[in-house]
Amino acid sequence: MRTKPRVVVGLSGGVDSSVAAHLLIEQGYEVIGMFMKNWHDESVTISNECPWMEDSTDAMLVAEKLGIPFQAIDLSEEYRERIVDYMFAEYEAGRTPNPDILCNREIKFDIFLKAAQKLKADFVATGHYCQKGEIEVDGKPVYQLLAGADPNKDQSYFLCQLSQEQLAKALFPIGHLQKPEVRRIAKEADLITADKKDSQGLCFIGKVRLPEFLQQQLKPKKGKIIQIPENLEVYYNVQIPAGIAPEDWDEEILDAVSLPIHYTPNQGKVLGEHTGAHYFTVGQRKGLQVGGTGKPLFVISTDTKENVIYTGLGEDHPGLLRNALFVKSDQIHWIREDLALKPGESARYQARIRYRQPLSGATLIRKEKGLYVLFDQPQKGIASGQFVAWHQGEECIGSGTIF
Ligand SMILES: Nc1ncnc2c1ncn2[C@@H]1O[C@H](COP(=O)(O)OP(=O)(O)OP(=O)(O)O)[C@@H](O)[C@H]1O
Numbered sequence: 001m002r003t004k005p006r007v008v009v010g011l012s013g014g015v016d017s018s019v020a021a022h023l024l025i026e027q028g029y030e031v032i033g034m035f036m037k038n039w040h041d042e043s044v045t046i047s048n049e050c051p052w053m054e055d056s057t058d059a060m061l062v063a064e065k066l067g068i069p070f071q072a073i074d075l076s077e078e079y080r081e082r083i084v085d086y087m088f089a090e091y092e093a094g095r096t097p098n099p100d101i102l103c104n105r106e107i108k109f110d111i112f113l114k115a116a117q118k119l120k121a122d123f124v125a126t127g128h129y130c131q132k133g134e135i136e137v138d139g140k141p142v143y144q145l146l147a148g149a150d151p152n153k154d155q156s157y158f159l160c161q162l163s164q165e166q167l168a169k170a171l172f173p174i175g176h177l178q179k180p181e182v183r184r185i186a187k188e189a190d191l192i193t194a195d196k197k198d199s200q201g202l203c204f205i206g207k208v209r210l211p212e213f214l215q216q217q218l219k220p221k222k223g224k225i226i227q228i229p230e231n232l233e234v235y236y237n238v239q240i241p242a243g244i245a246p247e248d249w250d251e252e253i254l255d256a257v258s259l260p261i262h263y264t265p266n267q268g269k270v271l272g273e274h275t276g277a278h279y280f281t282v283g284q285r286k287g288l289q290v291g292g293t294g295k296p297l298f299v300i301s302t303d304t305k306e307n308v309i310y311t312g313l314g315e316d317h318p319g320l321l322r323n324a325l326f327v328k329s330d331q332i333h334w335i336r337e338d339l340a341l342k343p344g345e346s347a348r349y350q351a352r353i354r355y356r357q358p359l360s361g362a363t364l365i366r367k368e369k370g371l372y373v374l375f376d377q378p379q380k381g382i383a384s385g386q387f388v389a390w391h392q393g394e395e396c397i398g399s400g401t402i403f
Contacts, residue, residue: 004030007123007171008116010108011035011062011070013055015193016127018062019182020173022189024125025066027173032119033063035072036112038103039079061192073115075107082106088217094304095385096281100355101399105161113169123171129153131175132167133395137338143167145335145396150178157355160389160399161333211279211287220275223307225290228268228300228319234261235318246346246365246374254365254372258326259403260384261319263301263310274309277302283320283381298381321378325353325388327371327400334398341366349390349397353379359391371400 009021011033024031035056056072063070083099083106090097108126116124129148134141143164148154162170174182186194236257272290274280280287284299293313300319301310312319334340341347345366350359351373361376373388382402389399 002030004028005122006030006032006120007125008032008034008119008121009125010112010127011059012127012199013058013062013193013196014127014199015186015191015196016129016174016182017059018127018191018193019177019185019189020125020127021062021066021068022185022191023173024171025068029123031066031068032116032121033059033066033068033070034112034116035059035070036107037072037074037076038107039076039084058193058196065189065191071119073112075111075115078111079103079107082111088214090385091214091278092218092304093385094278094302096383097385098387100158101161101387104159105166109162109166109170113166123169125171125173127174128155128159128172129175129179130156130159130172132170132172141168142336142338146175147391147394147396148172148175153179154356156396157352157387157389160335160387160396162335163333164335164337167335214279218276218278221277221307222273222275223277223309224265225271225274225288225309225311226263226265226268227271227293227297228263228310228312228317230312230318232267232318234263246363247344249365251367254324254367255326257322258324258372258374261301263303263308263319265306265308268310271297271311277304277307277309280309282383315380321380322382323375323378325373325379325382326403327373327388328403329368329370331401331403332366332371332398333400336395336397339397341371343368349392351375351388351390353382353386353388353402362390364390370403 007024007029009017009031011017011021021031021033037052060070083102086102087097087099113124129150131146133144133146145156145159145162145167147156183194280299280302282299282301285296288297290297295314297311297313298320299309300312341364343366347364349362349364351362352359363374365372384402386402387399388402390397
């Protein structure tokens with residue numbers, strides 16, 4: 001009979017997961033190391049930057065050093081189906097996907113977790129910089145997703161789509177540590193990954209050349225680049241009116257300030273040509289290849305159906321700065337299900353729309369058709385398809401896909 005809880009650690013061949021495994025052994029767990037091979041395409045890999053063979057060997061050597069069993073599994077097919085296909089579909093539809101968040105929800109804490117459970121594991125552990133809390137609500141355990149103790153490394157944003165069931169099975173052994181401490185522990189334990197460079201690309205996407213990668217799947221299609229002036233009537237600046245409770249705000253006004261603006265070519269002037277609207281993302285500055293505009297030019301909207309890119313001059317262009325967004329009902333995710341807002345309710349939280357962005361005060365208003373998030377400060381480059389995560393201080397309460 002087993003006396004120790006069994007945990008499968010996702011060993012990536014990096015220092016963080018190596019130390020995670022080491023700490024779990026010290027804490028008395030029965031530890032198994034597992035490396036997963038994800039989908040990857042040689043033709044778009046930055047040379048020597050996606051060394052999965054080298055990574056899996058490092059993972060194996062770390063397991064050997066720690067004296068734990070090791071297994072490598074090939075999840076490339078599942079990864080292609082659930083992450084790569086989603087990415088192309090999102091770009092094609094003119095949205096900006098976040099493969100890292102999906103990878104955690106769909107691969108590491110789903111398929112990988114199920115593979116671990118086949119090995120009769122009680123938990124799955126990763127080297128993510130975040131922490132798990134446990135409280136009791138109405139006599140039942142409720143798990144919390146908390147920020148990593150190292151503010152420079154906090155990865156809770158990438159885990160903002162995890163459910164209570166997934167968190168129940170997750171362990172984050174290095175979340176209470178600072179990165180330099182993790183390296184020191186790795187050195188003291190004589191792990192070969194102690195000085196290994198941090199992986200640049202999160203998940204796989206940073207390890208490939210995104211433009212080439214997209215061009216392989218989505219055919220080039222020439223179209224117009226339009227410059228939109230700053231003084232269009234469609235720009236709104238929301239302020240919650242004093243004396244009116246947010247939940248009583250008029251839905252038409254909420255829609256007007258929170259939904260993406262649909263531009264038309266006759267609202268601006270033609271600046272040049274692009275190679276395909278589906279290659280571009282809201283907030284993007286590079287790759288437009290339009291010179292002589294004085295201030296930098298930013299993408300403020302893309303229309304993949306009409307194949308038009310709308311741009312604005314300067315980073316304070318009103319098309320780039322908005323302080324509200326919308327999440328459709330079926331895209332709202334509450335990690336803390338006990339705090340879920342019902343239609344007609346509102347709450348104050350702090351929110352972010354990208355990794356490592358400082359949290360900004362926000363009012364959440366739940367209506368029948370979805371959730372409105374009204375920020376206290378304007379946000380730059382709110383892009384459809386990206387995730388908004390809302391927090392109470394260190395704790396991530398929920399998240400949703402931006403409409
Ligand atoms: N190929 C993989 N096989 C198994 N687990 C993985 C793999 N890639 C990532 N993980 C797990 O997910 C965690 C977070 O992944 P991320 O890509 O952010 O790595 P990281 O923060 O650079 O960590 P590391 O230093 O361990 O590579 C890793 O610490 C590891 O536990």
